[in-house]
Amino acid sequence: MKFKLRFPRSAIEKWAGQYSDPVDAEIENVVAPAARRQGFLTRGQFLAIAEWKTARSRSRCLENDDAYVREVTRAALSSKDERFKIEVLRLLDGVEWPTASVILHFCDRGRYPILDVRALWSLGVAAPRVGFRLWMEYTEFLRGVARDAEVSMRTLDRALWQYSKENQ
Numbered sequence: 362m363k364f365k366l367r368f369p370r371s372a373i374e375k376w377a378g379q380y381s382d383p384v385d386a387e388i389e390n391v392v393a394p395a396a397r398r399q400g401f402l403t404r405g406q407f408l409a410i411a412e413w414k415t416a417r418s419r420s421r422c423l424e425n426d427d428a429y430v431r432e433v434t435r436a437a438l439s440s441k442d443e444r445f446k447i448e449v450l451r452l453l454d455g456v457e458w459p460t461a462s463v464i465l466h467f468c469d470r471g472r473y474p475i476l477d478v479r480a481l482w483s484l485g486v487a488a489p490r491v492g493f494r495l496w497m498e499y500t501e502f503l504r505g506v507a508r509d510a511e512v513s514m515r516t517l518d519r520a521l522w523q524y525s526k527e528n529q
Contacts, residue, residue: 362495364484364502368524370510376520377512379527384413389515393467401435402468403427411455414463414475421455429453438469443500444493446471458491472514474503479525480518 368376392409396402402410404427411422430453437449446469450461458476465473474480476499481489484502489495507517 362486362489362498364486364499366506367483367485367528368520370506373506373510373512373517373520376523377516380519380523388413388467396434396438396468397470400438401431402464404430407434407453407464410463410467411460414460418455418457418460422453424454434464434468437464443497447496448493458496462496466514466518472504472507474500474514475518475522477518477522479529480521482525482529483521 388410392406396406404425407425407430408419408422412419433449433453437446440446440449446465447458447461450456450464451458456464462473462476465471466475476491476496478488481487481499484499503514503517507514510517512520
């Protein structure tokens with residue numbers, strides 16, 4: 362897959378600065394640090410993250426009990442294997458690639474982007490068939506962009522989302 366940023370790298374911080382989501386701060390500053398300390402998500406933390414990504418999957422996400430959420434997320438967050446991390450999260454009811462990517466983005470100590478149609482559009486891609494290969498290419502591309510632009514993955518994600526919101 363060929364990704365190309367639709368705006369100059371020098372504008373990443375500008376676009377990120379225009380992003381606004383009131384729940385974002387709660388996820389980033391409360392839920393995510395707790396999950397990193399614990400090494401897993403509780404059911405409540407999981408539901409907060411899943412709902413932040415998409416309220417449409419709420420009923421399915423509610424089917425997961427606390428013990429299962431803890432075990433699955435503990436396995437994902439402790440693994441060093443990229444494929445295992447993302448794929449094991451998809452065992453949770455209501456979790457597909459986008460929500461799994463959100464969990465890694467906020468809770469894993471590695472640098473993971475959020476897989477989102479807005480972010481993909483900002484990279485010149487529309488509605489791809491998602492699988493591990495696409496996910497890894499996307500992740501590696503955005504890690505390189507963030508590194509070269511000297512911004513956090515969170516800043517880059519906000520910029521990609523905001524650019525699409527205003528230009529798509």
